[in-house]
Amino acid sequence: MKIEFLSKNYAPSEKLKDVITKKVERLDKFFEDDTKVKILLKEANSVQTLELTIHLDNVIMRAEVSSDNMYDNIDLALPKLEKQIIKHRGKLSTKSKKVRIKELDMAYMPPAEKEENHGVVRSKSYVLTPMTVDDAIEELELLGHSFYVFSNKATKNVNVLYRRNDGDYGLIETVQ
Secondary structure: OEEEEEEEOOOOOHHHHHHHHHHHHHHHHHOOOOOEEEEEEEEEOOEEEEEEEEEEOOEEEEEEEEEOOHHHHHHHHHHHHHHHHHHOHHHHHHHOOOOOOOOOEEEEOOOOOOOOOOOOOEEEEOOOOEEOHHHHHHHHHHHOOOEEEEEEOOOOOEEEEEEOOOOOEEEEEOOO
């Protein structure tokens, strides 16, 4: 398992990196040796945030925890990630013989100053993977987000799947 540390407004000590590395290596039993884990450490307004991201073939597993102590964050984030891995382990083993990482392109914008005009404060980019609506529902549940953008395997168009307030799902289909 390869671990990559990123930081934003936070300077992690070598001791903290060692502690995080030892604890994250417990997940090694679920993945191949070439699997990469991205760990983002950031601080804003005296709140320290830890993000763990494992990007596998067509699957992103992510845990984010915020508190006033980074050492506590790792103890809170790992159980979340382990739960996701165990929940979707069957799906991972059937869809992918070899588990490996694809690089995530994350561009972090500097914090916006207080102005009346609102703009883009964060941007992400990723490759749209052709999948069915059922696969997109599984991804949405895995990520825990309120929406998921994907390329529909049947229509070849970009679709947006979103969770409705009543618990059902909505689908927005683009027309070209």
